[in-house]
Structures are given as structure tokens and as C-alpha cells.
Amino acid sequence: MAAGHAHPLYRAGDSVVHRLPAHVKIVVAFLFVLAVVATPREAFAVFGLQFLLLVGVWVAARIPPGWLATRALIEAPFVVLAVLLPFFATGPRVEWMGMSLAVDGLLAGWNILVKGTLGVLVSVTLAATTPLRDLVSGLSRLRVPSMVCVIATLMLRYLEVIAAEARRMRLARVSRGHDPRFVWQLGATVRSVGALFLRSYERGERVHLAMLSRGYTGAMPAFTTASASTATWSLALVPAVVAALLAVSGYWVA
Amino acid sequence: MTASLDVEGLAFAYPDGHQALFGVDLRIERGERVALLGPNGAGKTTLVLHLNGVHRAGAGRVEVGGLEVTRENVQEIRRRVGIVFQDPDDQLFMPTVADDVAFGPANFGVTEPELSLRVKEALDAVGVAELADRSPMHLSGGQRRRAALATVLACDPEILVLDEPSTHLDPVARRELADVLLGLDRTMLMVTHDLPYALQLCPRSVVIDGGVVVADGPTRDLLADADFLAAHRLELPFGFALD
């Protein structure tokens, strides 16, 4: 049962995309995002084509767009920023529905919005098709410094421990008549956040001791991960290469 | 013959100046199972952390299988001494149980295909082979305890050190763990407040109090001495009597 591999963004499946080795997917996603970022902001059609490319990947991975859309909501703050920009930017302005909007601000907002959205969608697609442990081992295969991989592993693992600890502490408070709805009881909540931090810190120290006791010397042991053939690479790179070509064509158009 | 574990005149003070051990002597032969008893704050955990070089002796000396614990050979010492910590959550940190069990041996240079074999054997030894791909976070207390034990067994240590292994276990899990431990057949030092457990698992007991060894002998004899137990804040559970 793969339940243990789950993280909130993962969607179990057995598609071509799911089966690709994690390090390949990480590289492709990274290149894709680079291509999006490099596309000139005036090349409106190119972004549409890049989006269609991504839709193609979802079809191959059998991920429903609605499922993705709800997970992509983390980018909401960017959207707000993008919407506000045309109102506050300086420079030449256009009139639209009685409002005066800065052209530069409009373009800047559009730039953030479209590149942010595509970037988030690419990341969510990667996360949706790659279990946690593969992401981490994929990173270490790509020679990401082992310390970063260790921190990533521990963070993901201990988010749950800390959340559980916070839940237990809240329960203990509530059981003693604490009702966080009342403003004057906020103090207890704030203090318990401090206690939670201390506890997490002490827990971290004990975990580190236990790791040392099992021979940990500062480098994560290299677990064997699937290697990728040239054929796999060529296939997986298609979306990234097409996205890059589109970006280049954008400079022609614009 | 060299002892499995030989501690001589071990004294230690924490960096804040608190002296926790005042000259501990302890010798454990190969294959022995010894219980380490004593009240809260006696220095049991402090002693245990000296056995694999996490703490370095202030005075005195610790030897494992004839090899002295020093800065240079600390890695070899850690391969020989397997410590199972009191809280399995401190021990288990990888995304899956199998990864966690592989962590120790991989650190000690074991590579595939031997690594997978080690993982499988260790999980089999504690009877949780079916948990290999689960996340340690989503296991019950007893399953976690077994998984934590497996992570240490996979390192194939010469001496197994357990810090309060029976806490938070229901009676059945507690007995099952005893069965697992009795079936392991290796040198074992078990820190515990659970005196009947000590009696069941360890023919010999060492009592420390105030940072020194105050008794060392057959578990049954120690537990039968009510005055001695009372003097060191040890107590058999209600209704438990030795005949």
C-alpha cells in the first residue's frame, strides 16, 4: 500500500508521467518553468500554447483539471498582487470602464499572473505525480547538497509530528477550560506556540542523537534510485523543449 | 575473554556543571541480558549515551568488545552498540519504515543487494514485514516500537541497548515485545522502570542511584529485598509478590 508515500499534493496513479524517474521529472519541470519565465510578456499566444502543452501532460498523467485547480490556489496572493499593479503603477495610462490604468502596470500584472500561474501549475503537476521519497531521492541524485535533502526530508516528516503535537497541546488546553474564542485567552495560545517551538527544537535534538547513534555522519546514505535511459530522457524532455522553442518564437512575435 | 561491555570508573558532568555520574563500574559478558534499574534522574540515560560515544567520559573509560570509546573509533563503536531510544518518534524519521530500517546499515557502508536483505531480516525479526512501505507516522505505538527496534537490529549490533522499551505499550504488545527480545539471542542492556519486565527478561540487574552503582546481582534476589527497593525508590506493582 502506497499510503505511506502520500503527501497532500500527491495523486496516486500509474500513468507514463507517474512512472518517470523523479530526477527526470524535476529537471523537465525546472526547464519548463525556465522557458515560461524567459518568454517575453507581450507574446500572449505563446503562453496559451505553453498552457496547452501542460494540459497535454495532465491528460497523459490522467489528472482532472479541477483537482489541479484547487491545489493551485496557493498562488492566490500573486493574483491579488497582479490585479492591484495596474492601479498603482506609474507611466502612460489607458481608460477602461471609467478607470485609469497604467499600461506598464497592466503588463507587469499580466506578467506576474501568467508566469506565476504556469509556474505553480508545473510544480503542482510534478508534486501530483511524484511521491515524497522519490522527490527527495531525485533531488539527491541531481547532486543537490545532501544537507538540503536531509532538511527537506526532516521538514516533511516533522510537519506531521509538530502538527500532532500542536493538536495534543490544544486539546490539553481546551480540556482545562481554555476557550480560544475569547480575546483575553489569546495569551495562552501565544504562549503555547512558544512551547511548541521549544518542544520541536528539543525533539529535533533527540532525533539528531538517534541519527548519530545509527552512524549518521552528516550525509544521507545514497539509496538506489531508478536510473533513466536516453529514450526516457528524450521522451520526458519533449514538453520542456517545446516550451523553450515557444519562448524563443515569442521574441519573433513580440 | 574480552567482555562485551566494560565500563570502569566512569564519571561525567553535563556542560551546565551538573554531575550525573560519579564513577560507574559495569562489566557485561557476551550474550548476557542485564536490566539497568534506578529512580528518575539516577543517571541511566546518561550512562547509556556513553556507551556509543554520544557523551565522552569525563573520567574513566568505556570499552565495547575490547575497543575503547574514543573520538577516532566512534563510528565502529556505533556499529557495535545499537541504542533503541525511549521514544520511537525520535528514532523514526524517514518517509517509510523500510527507508528508516535501511538508514543505519547504509550509514555503515552496507550496499544493495545486501541492504534489502538486512531490511527484510530485521523487519521479519520483529514481525512487522508488512509495514515496510508504510509511513512511521501512521503506525500504532506498539508497531512503532517494533519498527524502532528493527532500525537498530538492521545494523547488526554486538550489544543491544534499550531505553525503557515497555513504556506506552498495551499488555499484549508488551508481552509480544518480550517474546521478540527473548528470541534475539544477543547481549542486551535494558533500562526499565518495569520491574516485572526486568525479572522476565533479564537474569541479572544493575541498580544505579545518584550516579553510582548501588547493587549488581540476580534480578530475583534484588527484587525480593523490600528494604533495598524502598531505599532506592523502586517498587513492585500492586499485588505483585515474589515467592
Ligand SMILES: Nc1ncnc2c1ncn2[C@@H]1O[C@H](COP(=O)(O)OP(=O)(O)OP(=O)(O)O)[C@@H](O)[C@H]1O
Ligand atoms: N542535558 C542535560 N543537562 C544537564 N543536566 C542533565 C541533562 N540531562 C540530564 N541531566 C541531569 O542528569 C541527571 C541524570 O539524568 P538521566 O537522564 O541520566 O536520568 P535517568 O536515570 O535516565 O532518569 P529517568 O528514569 O527519569 O529517565 C539528572 O539529575 C538530570 O537532571
Ligand SMILES: [Mg+2]
Ligand atoms: Mg532516562
